Amino acid sequence: MSDEMKAVRLHAFGGPEVLMYEDAPRPDVQPGEVLVRVHAAGLNPPDWYLRDGYRALPPEWRPNASFPLILGTDVSGVVEAVHPDVDEFSIGDEVYAMVRFPDDLMTGSGAYAQYIGVPASHLASKPTGIDHIHAAGAPMSLLTAWQFLIELGHDEPNPFQAFRHEPVPLGGQTVLINGAGGGVGHLVVQLAKWQGARVIAVASAKNEALMRDLGVDQFIDYKTIATEEVVRNVDLVLDAVGGADMERFLHVLKPGGALFLVNPLGFSGHAEAKKLGITVSSTQVRSNGAQLAKxxxxxDDGIVRVVIDSTFPLAEASRAHERAAHGSIQGKIVLSV
Known part of the structure; x- marks a missing residue:
């Protein structure tokens, strides 16, 4: 096996054009890790935030990068080599993972490449019923949905709040999902339905057919109707969008309800939420192979499916990032390797 591989690296922060497809050293297999031959890599918002140097953050929070970096956390592929101290996986196993997140949040986890070293605890066997493209689209978005709704699965400090995020029982509850057509949102819809919730999906009109297909009970096109004008007494709102005016969702919740924020930065309604008896909570997704196995x-059973917005060859990662910048993504963007 050659010591070189193809990878997409950046040597400076900037727009999609800084992503360079080039030769790079192939990683060696480290203690506690397996080497995975990547068949597909999924794109996620932290990829473009890091590519841009996290310019939206205050300067003291931005990465002090040592270039070149390889972006990406989500992979599906085949085990190429196994460190002697790992016994859960063997050469030839098909696997998928979200790799070293958020530990490598500011340095890149290395998924945009032909090979990647992955801690065994972050890996799970790839679902046999789906291909590598769909499996690579799953990890970060599915783990985000899982850790918000089903099981947090760790006791690490929460960077967004002083208390531990706690999922709420969903059976028989009414759940409103904002951004229901996106990478996280469409998986939240499916997990909520699986748990027995009544689901209201908020997305753009182009997502309505998909949402109906996924079994939502009510669809709202946010471009034509303000959600807070037509919805009341919801048990849980999960906002997968963030940005301005997240406080408006407090008015669609019943007293004692919960507002889960995937991106809570900028939310300013804590005092009002307390007055209304509403729990506002967030958490940061963390790598977890055991949860991916569940x-x-x-x-595999088709209870949850990953919707693919578009695929690009690894060599065209910059075009994939341009697609992401264009917005209105339905499901996931994936690189084939």
Missing amino acids: AARLL
Whole structure:
């Protein structure tokens, strides 16, 4: 096996044009890790935030990068080599993972490449019923949905709040999902339905057919109707969008309800929420192979499916990032390797 591989690296922060397809050293297999031959890599918002140097953050929070970096956390592929101290996986196993997140949030986890070293605890067997493209689209978005709704699965400090995020029981509850057509949102819809919730999906009109297909009970096109004018007494709102005016969702919740924020930065309604008896909570997704193994059963059985917006060859990662910048993504963007 050659010591070189193809990878997409950046040597400076900037727009999609800084992503360079080039030769790079192939990683060696480290203690506790397996080397995975990548068949597909999924794109996620942290990829373009890091590519841009996290310019939206205050300067003191931005990465002090040592270039070149390889972006990406989500992979599906085949085990190429196994460190002697790992016994859960063997050469030839098909696997998928979200790699070293958020530990490598500011340095890149290395998924946009032909090979990647992955901690065994972050890996799970790839669902046999789906291909590598769909499996690579799953990890970060599916783990985000899982850790918000089903099981947090760790006791690490929460960077967004002083208390631990706690999922709420969903059976028989009414759940409103904002951004229901996106990478996280369309998986939240499916997990909520699986748990027995009544689901209201908020997305753009182009997502309505998909949402109906996924079994939502009510669809709202946010471009034509303000959600807070037509919805009341919801048990849980999960906002997968963030940005301005997240406080408006407090008015669609019943007292004692919960507002889960995937991106809570900028939310200023804590005092009002307290007055209304509403729990506002967020958490940061973390790599977890055991949870991906549980979720794999749902992917295998077709209870949950990953919707693919578009695919690009690894060499065209810059075009994939341009697609992401264009917005209105339905499901996931994936690189084929």
